[in-house]
Amino acid sequence: MALQQSIDLALSSKIGDGGLPGTAISAAETLVAKAVERLRNDYKAHRLPLLSLPEVTEDLAAIEEMAAKIRKDATDVVILGTGGSSLGAQTLAQLRDYKVPGLEHFQENPRIHFMDNLDPQTFGRLLQVLPLATTRFVAVSKSGGTGETLMQSIAVLALLEKSGLKAKISELVFGLSEPRKQGGKNALRDLLEPEGVGFLEHDPNVGGRYSVLTNVGLLPAAILGLDIKAIRKGAGDAIAALVSGAPANSFPAAIGASLNLAAIMEGKNIAVIKAYADKFERMTRWWVQLWAESLGKDGKGTTPVAAIGPVDQHSQLQLYLAGPSDKLFTVITTGVSGKGPVMDTALSNRASEPEFANKHIGDMVAAQGRATADTLARNGRPTRRMHIESLDERSLGELLMHFMLETILTGYGLGVDPFDQPAVEEGKILAKKYLAEG
Numbered sequence: 190m191a192l193q194q195s196i197d198l199a200l201s202s203k204i205g206d207g208g209l210p211g212t213a214i215s216a217a218e219t220l221v222a223k224a225v226e227r228l229r230n231d232y233k234a235h236r237l238p239l240l241s242l243p244e245v246t247e248d249l250a251a252i253e254e255m256a257a258k259i260r261k262d263a264t265d266v267v268i269l270g271t272g273g274s275s276l277g278a279q280t281l282a283q284l285r286d287y288k289v290p291g292l293e294h295f296q297e298n299p300r301i302h303f304m305d306n307l308d309p310q311t312f313g314r315l316l317q318v319l320p321l322a323t324t325r326f327v328a329v330s331k332s333g334g335t336g337e338t339l340m341q342s343i344a345v346l347a348l349l350e351k352s353g354l355k356a357k358i359s360e361l362v363f364g365l366s367e368p369r370k371q372g373g374k375n376a377l378r379d380l381l382e383p384e385g386v387g388f389l390e391h392d393p394n395v396g397g398r399y400s401v402l403t404n405v406g407l408l409p410a411a412i413l414g415l416d417i418k419a420i421r422k423g424a425g426d427a428i429a430a431l432v433s434g435a436p437a438n439s440f441p442a443a444i445g446a447s448l449n450l451a452a453i454m455e456g457k458n459i460a461v462i463k464a465y466a467d468k469f470e471r472m473t474r475w476w477v478q479l480w481a482e483s484l485g486k487d488g489k490g491t492t493p494v495a496a497i498g499p500v501d502q503h504s505q506l507q508l509y510l511a512g513p514s515d516k517l518f519t520v521i522t523t524g525v526s527g528k529g530p531v532m533d534t535a536l537s538n539r540a541s542e543p544e545f546a547n548k549h550i551g552d553m554v555a556a557q558g559r560a561t562a563d564t565l566a567r568n569g570r571p572t573r574r575m576h577i578e579s580l581d582e583r584s585l586g587e588l589l590m591h592f593m594l595e596t597i598l599t600g601y602g603l604g605v606d607p608f609d610q611p612a613v614e615e616g617k618i619l620a621k622k623y624l625a626e627g
């Protein structure tokens with residue numbers, strides 16, 4: 190197991206007023222013990238395919254095969270899709286410098302573009318500048334009916350046709366969606382299949398925001414040459430204790446769920462994740478969707494906030510330390526000590542920072558992560574620490590499964606269904622009505 194978790198700086202017994210009292214933790218643990226039992230039964234009864242994914246390898250060959258087809262002679266790969274059809278894959282792609290500040294322009298071929306936000310100017314401009322003949326498009330939508338993804342796909346098909354590439358559409362465009370329900374519609378398939386576009390099947394029983402370990406996350410990961418087997422193995426590390434019947438208060442996901450439920454009982458209705466690594470930025474956005482859509486229902490849930498360190502120390506920390514005490518913090522660090530450029534002694538002295546001498550930039554970031562967690566705790570702000578020494582496919586797979594389990598257990602503990610998102614439909618229907626009205 191790569192993931193280390195410590196909750197001591199969240200407890201009143203350790204940090205005093207503002208920390209979570211033992212009574213709340215005990216009450217939360219009782220709820221989580223039941224939730225763990227329920228999730229274990231889900232696993233045994235194969236009710237949630239997500240839980241068995243770490244044991245599955247049969248689908249990996251088809252993913253690698255399609256990835257090889259997409260990658261062949263490609264300079265650019267554009268992934269169309271939003272929410273759960275994009276954020277998990279983006280999280281994995283950060284292992285290959287996707288959206289890593291300063292580095293993403295140096296990505297090796299193929300360059301990957303995730304077009305998850307519908308913006309007419311961005312998308313229009315992208316279609317102008319892409320080298321079309323060497324660009325591959327992958328349209329991903331579980332339902333096949335998401336307006337944003339459909340509009341983007343329609344624009345791509347029309348452009349390819351206009352550019353004399355209609356005959357090549359089946360080599361340039363790929364799809365990933367649920368199989369058609371019997372006799373039913375799937376708009377994305379209706380749109381693309383007549384052009385001969387090949388599809389991978391989205392597992393209908395794995396919700397979009399839980400799909401990062403399926404082909405939805407692993408196809409883009411394989412296109413980028415990541416070790417997708419290792420991602421699944423890492424996920425197995427996070428779920429092993431659940432599967433083996435370990436007590437609920439003994440493994441990180443269950444302990445994390447207890448912590449979150451105790452925080453809710455204490456009126457802390459905001460959950461902040463502050464991760465000290467550029468390569469975690471997309472993960473924090475993925476987690477925001479996971480947490481928000483899974484728990485925000487029936488008047489319950491907590492508001493997820495994503496922050497990156499050290500940069501957000503310079504924008505948010507004042508509020509976290511001295512604003513309302515209504516938050517539970519999670520500070521995630523990686524093993525960066527001794528990494529990165531080393532500070533020259535003479536130059537450090539010249540900058541009036543003699544203590545920088547011979548220190549690495551990673552030493553500073555490690556010290557900052559530690560100092561932030563300690564300062565939050567000293568100010569009575571309950572803080573969980575998580576640490577991954579080495580960020581790679583396996584440890585990221587573990588972290589992703591950890592958060593999915595923690596979210597489901599928290600949902601079960603809260604008494605909400607962590608797998609649906611009924612409220613978002615209303616806005617979608619209204620937007621389509623407004624569009625039709627002009």
Ligand SMILES: O=P(O)(O)OC[C@H]1O[C@](O)(CO)[C@@H](O)[C@@H]1O
Nearest residue numbers: 271272273274330331332335397
């Ligand atoms: O994969 P789909 O069906 O296109 O949905 C995209 C996203 O839209 C939502 O349904 C919310 O509108 C998310 O739950 C989902 O991840």
